[in-house]
Amino acid sequence: MTDHKFATAAVHAGQEPDGATGAVIPPVHFSTTYAQDGIGGLRGGYEYGRAGNPTRTALETQLAAIEGGARALSFASGLAAEDALLRALLQPGDEVLLGNDVYGGTYRLLARVLGPWGVKLRVVDISDLAAVDAALAAGTPKIVWVETPSNPLLRITDIRALAAKAHAAGSIVVVDNTFASPALQQPIALGADVVVHSTTKYLGGHSDVVGGALVFADAALAEQPQFLQFAAGGVSGPLDAWLTTRGIKTLAVRMERHSQNGQAVADFLAGHGRVARVYYPGLASHPGHEIAASQMSAFGGIVSLALGDAAAARRFAESTRLFTLAESLGGVESLVNYPDAMTHASVRGTELAVPEDVVRLSVGIEHIDDLLADLDQTLAGL
Structure with a gap:
């Protein structure tokens, strides 16, 4: 081929x-x-x-x-x-x-x-x-x-x-x-x-x-x-x-939607006063943005955010309605994960430890308005 x-x-x-x-x-x-x-x-x-x-x-x-x-x-x-x-x-x-x-x-x-x-x-x-x-x-x-x-x-x-x-x-x-x-x-x-x-x-x-x-x-x-x-x-x-x-x-068409939604979620979070930092290579503020743009055709559906303290991150992860709290990523449905206690619990106390205020989102292919509404209500409740 x-x-x-x-x-x-x-x-x-x-x-x-x-x-x-x-x-x-x-x-x-x-x-x-x-x-x-x-x-x-x-x-x-x-x-x-x-x-x-x-x-x-x-x-x-x-x-x-x-x-x-x-x-x-x-x-x-x-x-x-x-x-x-x-x-x-x-x-x-x-x-x-x-x-x-x-x-x-x-x-x-x-x-x-x-x-x-x-x-x-x-x-x-x-x-x-x-x-x-x-x-x-x-x-x-x-x-x-x-x-x-x-x-x-x-x-x-x-x-x-x-x-x-x-x-x-x-x-x-x-x-x-x-x-x-x-x-x-x-x-x-x-x-x-x-x-x-x-x-x-x-x-x-x-x-x-x-x-x-x-x-x-x-x-x-x-x-x-x-x-x-x-x-x-x-x-x-x-x-x-x-x-x-x-x-x-269907990977090609799914990744187009994941990337579109991921970018929209990252832009929304980057402009929200409750979010301390957004990790997403599609943002011009990301330190690897130019390299990512040179070797990737789009920036994907994973967005991580820092909320300033561990308690807020845990509340966020447990308060979403459309984003499901679960391990893994990359499915058509949106997931939310608290890495420190979930996917990366095995690296606590090592050089790879994830900051305790970080939440990872796997942004799915749902309608973006519904995803943003869920994130908005979650942040409003913190």
Whole structure:
């Protein structure tokens, strides 16, 4: 699908009509095992469900196409994808340079699961390229790991500049593209070696499927993670893969609405006297606005705000009516989250701790007037 635009690839990549029936939507293959034409005579390479499944293959084809990658792998969750990648690329004694504003589960995986195994971890404000220079000069990490926009403070990193610095030092660059999605940002085209997704979020898009993905710029780099996908077994099931594929088909149009609504919410909050600070790269006041505008086609649906004190933030999160208090993000419905005690509770007391006065909004695709009215009544009640 390299000769098609993003929205077309999202609909058609890996989605050829069924050869047997002509069904426009390929069937979901639930079978756990596959008949062989003699011992070792595999049809289409399929042998056993953990090793391969046609529905999962279709999703992986679709994922590679929309991220502009050479190979993609689909997993049972975003953390399963991260775990397979890290264990494939790292040995005890290797180091990861991690941004200081990332998903708490990523830090927990590195610090508490892989750390005792011997993986070293350094944390830096990776959006500050001078800080990155200093970190690389102090020692070469095997992996430089970045989220941009970051979770939950929406920091922006110049992917192209970071990749050039990291590659010059001999490091592999991994970009978590969950917040932007490939509809808005394509890290591989900017120099990333691997893109990570929690497909639970914008790719699935409907809060009804958990999944994760890795997309590789070079197919050779996918070989060991693919072996771990098979050997450790953290694969996506066929229905999960199909639901994710279905979600991706509408990703382009959903991200347009998420971004429109996100910008409107950010503008409203930025002009409200009760809000101390708004974190959103679409605001001209955001320190990463110009970089975001250069590497993203729009600014997405995640808006975070600071209310000045923890008590006010908690009251806000528990007082919305249309925004549902819940973990996760990226679904069609709007959610509100209090990171310090919810998604980022695992990083309390660390360099990645989220300010206690911050609330994160996942702005959905509802009518913007209703969303703004909900935020207005919530702020009025503080």
